[in-house]
Amino acid sequence: MQSLIIAFAMYSRIPMPRADWNDKNMRYAFCWFPVIGLVIGLVTGAVFYILTEWQVGSVFRGVCLTAVPLWITGGIHLDGFMDTTDARSSYGDREKKLMILKDSHVGAFAVIGCGIYMMLSVGAWSEIDADGIRIMIMAFVLERALSGLAAVNFKGARKDGMLTAFREPARKRMVTVVLVTEAIAVACVMCYLWLPGGVLCCIGALLMFSFYYKIAMKEFGGTTGDLAGWFLxxxxxxxxxxxVCSKYLFASI
Incomplete structure (x- = not known):
């Protein structure tokens, strides 16, 4: 339970009781990371059904659905996305990119990347339907299971940072088994809920996971907390x- 509290305290804005952030309590924190995704997914699904019942416009609904994950997480992963966008856009060497990741200032490419991301997200969420929202509720869980697997198994780009603080005390074998089990279970649920959309999303997540590994190792020499946010x-x-594509490609299934 201490690991659960630490995971929610770190990766969400949900109020949690006080916990001691020591190696013993942090060893299984990543096992609970997908549960945060489930909470985000359920809240997102509830907002979707409420706004649909109220018959609000699709654009307003898309804005609200985009905001839900950011509100619950406090934007911690989007911060990593922006920092990584800045670093990759510099086209510098590995050391320069790592230096940019540690810089607290926001660069122009981070703002541009965030703006494009938000527009794409609002547009896609405005097109989601009932079948799609059920898939996306589970997608929040799957992406965090994969992110946790990367955190404990990918090489670290540096010896300090928040990701390292969580990775070092982790029981790697046990955490890996739990996260793999969670990823397989949620993938099966996604396919059960809607086979075409579930299969397509799982393939997309695995391809993105592979791309994440390639970028992390080739450009940064390993992963960091910012890269983890970028992946998520x-x-x-x-x-x-x-x-959304499945909605049009497999509408009759």
Whole structure:
């Protein structure tokens, strides 16, 4: 339970009781990361059904659905997305990119990247339907299971930082088994809820996971907390777009 509290306290704005942030309590924190995704998914689904019942416009609904994950997480993953966008856009060497990740200032490319991301997200969420929202509720869980797997198994780009603080005390084998089990379970649920959309989203998530590994190792020499946020936001957008595409490609199934 201490690990659960620490995971929610770190990766969400949901009020949590006080917990001691020591190695013992942090060893299983990543196991609870997908549960945060489930909470986000359920709240997102509830907002969708409420706004649909109220018959609000699709654009307003898209804005609200885009805002829900950011409100619950406090934007911690979007911050990583922006920092990584800045670093990759510099086209500098590995050391320069890592230096940009640590810089607290916001660059022009981060703002541009965030603006484009928000527009794409609002547009895609405005197109979501009942079948799609059920898939996306589970997608929030899947992307965090994959992110946790990367955190404990990918090489770290540096020896300090928040991701390292969570990775070092983690029981790697046990955490990996739990996260793989969670990822497989939620993938099966997605396919059960809507086979075409579920399969397409799972494939997209795995491809994004592979791309994440390639970028992290090639450009940064390993992963960081900012890169983890970059992956999470991109994986979410990829699955969202694939869910919307499924709506038109497999409308009759």
């Amino acid at each position: 936001q991109n994986c979410e957008l990829v699955m969202l777009f694939l869910t």
